Amino acid sequence: MARQSTHDRLLASGRELIHRQGLAASGVAEITAAASVPKGSFYNHFASKEAFAVAALDDYWAAGGPIQAILAGPGAVPERVRRHFEAIGADMAAGGFVAGCLLGNMASEAGPVSEPMRRRAAELFAAWTGALAACLRAGQDAGEVGRAVPAETLARFLIAAWGGAVQRAKVERDDRAFAAFHTVLTTLIEP
Amino acid sequence: MARQSTHDRLLASGRELIHRQGLAASGVAEITAAASVPKGSFYNHFASKEAFAVAALDDYWAAGGPIQAILAGPGAVPERVRRHFEAIGADMAAGGFVAGCLLGNMASEAGPVSEPMRRRAAELFAAWTGALAACLRAGQDAGEVGRAVPAETLARFLIAAWGGAVQRAKVERDDRAFAAFHTVLTTLIEP
Numbered sequence: 001m002a003r004q005s006t007h008d009r010l011l012a013s014g015r016e017l018i019h020r021q022g023l024a025a026s027g028v029a030e031i032t033a034a035a036s037v038p039k040g041s042f043y044n045h046f047a048s049k050e051a052f053a054v055a056a057l058d059d060y061w062a063a064g065g066p067i068q069a070i071l072a073g074p075g076a077v078p079e080r081v082r083r084h085f086e087a088i089g090a091d092m093a094a095g096g097f098v099a100g101c102l103l104g105n106m107a108s109e110a111g112p113v114s115e116p117m118r119r120r121a122a123e124l125f126a127a128w129t130g131a132l133a134a135c136l137r138a139g140q141d142a143g144e145v146g147r148a149v150p151a152e153t154l155a156r157f158l159i160a161a162w163g164g165a166v167q168r169a170k171v172e173r174d175d176r177a178f179a180a181f182h183t184v185l186t187t188l189i190e191p
Numbered sequence: 192m193a194r195q196s197t198h199d200r201l202l203a204s205g206r207e208l209i210h211r212q213g214l215a216a217s218g219v220a221e222i223t224a225a226a227s228v229p230k231g232s233f234y235n236h237f238a239s240k241e242a243f244a245v246a247a248l249d250d251y252w253a254a255g256g257p258i259q260a261i262l263a264g265p266g267a268v269p270e271r272v273r274r275h276f277e278a279i280g281a282d283m284a285a286g287g288f289v290a291g292c293l294l295g296n297m298a299s300e301a302g303p304v305s306e307p308m309r310r311r312a313a314e315l316f317a318a319w320t321g322a323l324a325a326c327l328r329a330g331q332d333a334g335e336v337g338r339a340v341p342a343e344t345l346a347r348f349l350i351a352a353w354g355g356a357v358q359r360a361k362v363e364r365d366d367r368a369f370a371a372f373h374t375v376l377t378t379l380i381e382p
Contacts, residue, residue: 022300024215098303104358108299109213111361112289122362148378156371160355167295167354168347170302171313180347187339188379 007045009035015056019099022109023053053110054120060102061124064088071131077139078189081132082182085162089178097169103128104163129155136189145189158185198236200226206247210290213300214244244301245311251293252315255279262322268330269380272323273373276353280369288360294319295354320346327380336380349376 013035018026028049032039046052070084092100099105103124110117133155139145149157161184165177204226209217219240223230237243261275283291290296294315301308324346330336340348352375356368 021304022213022215024213025304100299100303104355105299107358107362108291108296111358112291113212113216118362118364125359125362149375153371153374156359156368157352157356157375160359160368160372161348161352162355163358164295164351164354164356165348167298167302167358168316168351171298171309171316173309177347177351180344181351183344184340184348184379188375 006035006037006041009037010042010045010052011056011059014052015059015102018053018056019060019102019105022105023049024109050114050116053106053114054116057102057106057117057120057124061127068128068131071135073135077135077142077144078186080135081139081158081189082185084132085178085181085185088162088166089175092166092169092178093175097173097175100170101163101166104166108167125159129159132159139189143191146191154189158188197226197228197232200228201233201236201243202247202250205243206250206293209244209247210251210293210296213296214240215300241305241307244297244305245307248293248297248308248311248315252318259319259322262326264326268326268333268335269377271326272330272349272380273376275323276369276372276376279353280366283357283360283369284366288364288366291361292354292357295357299358316350320350323350330380334382337382345380349379352376 010031014026014031017031017034028042029039031049031052032042042052046055067084067087070080070087073080075083088101103121106117107121107125111121112118129152133152136145136154137151140147140151145151161181165181168177169175201222205217205222208222208225219233220230222240222243223233233243237246258275258278261271261278264271266274279292294312297308298312298316302312303309320343324343327336327345328342331338331342336342352372356372359368360366
């Protein structure tokens with residue numbers, strides 16, 4: 001039980017730390033201090049800081065399950081897509097737009113220097129794209145979404161557009177980038 | 192003359208370093224080693240690593256002048272916009288898609304922890320958005336670009352969409368994200 005608890009505390013506190021200040025800036029000593037556990041205990045739970053970061057990203061992804069579930073329904077597809085991105089944006093607004101998206105951050109920062117993180121980020125982007133593409137395809141079949149662009153391409157494009165909006169919101173500290181995203185989203189998916 | 196040369200070497204080699212591996216991971220010792228200058232000389236030229244990073248970002252932006260100039264013409268607006276993003280994409284393809292965009296990287300990594308970098312990144316995003324918006328507005332006036340979305344909103348959206356595509360290309364190490372961007376771009380700006 002104690003082992004599980006230390007593991008969970010490391011994940012929760014460490015995830016918050018690397019989300020806010022990045023991976024390279026967050027040493028193992030700082031991660032263990034944030035979790036209030038002895039520094040030596042870190043390596044009982046994670047083989048390396050890199051392994052910890054991949055686990056933290058998986059944890060972040062799992063926590064986003066309810067937001068992913070919006071895409072699967074119920075509701076009209078354009079409304080589902082809108083609510084999906086609004087829910088992510090609301091989380092970011094609650095945090096003052098500072099930290100952004102951990103998946104995007106890790107892709108940007110760790111992608112070039114960590115092969116396990118690069119692969120995991122690519123897999124999670126692919127899973128997200130698959131879920132959004134399935135939703136958009138259902139919308140195209142129901143005549144709720146235009147067919148000018150294949151669902152898979154549109155999903156890939158929209159997730160990128162969202163990721164870039166998050167990046168910009170991080171430096172503007174407001175929701176102008178999200179507002180532009182939603183304005184164009186409406187135009188883009190209308191039948 | 193020697194002073195200028197050391198300054199330029201620090202900028203050139205250091206910029207390449209922080210572009211590839213990030214700011215937090217790049218210590219002053221590593222930056223000076225990459226530039227083959229004594230470590231102590233760093234602070235003769237830059238007040239801090241943060242000041243260096245802002246100068247490196249300005250240098251990166253200045254180097255992108257010819258790519259920005261494509262937006263101002265000549266040529267039809269949809270073609271200018273396409274060539275603008277293709278030119279950036281070609282640079283990234285030449286580097287194996289590893290490093291991504293320094294502006295996006297710094298927004299993502301340094302935005303939450305460095306106020307000077309956050310402000311400078313916001314200014315450069317605004318300058319880029321202004322240039323693209325002016326181009327799109329000219330296209331709308333000439334009937335070459337649709338009017339469904341205001342030029343400023345469309346510019347802001349497209350730059351975000353591009354930034355997110357770059358982020359994804361960094362983990363996929365190929366141009367699928369750029370291909371999706373260009374497919375939707377064509378649909379999005381047609382009259």
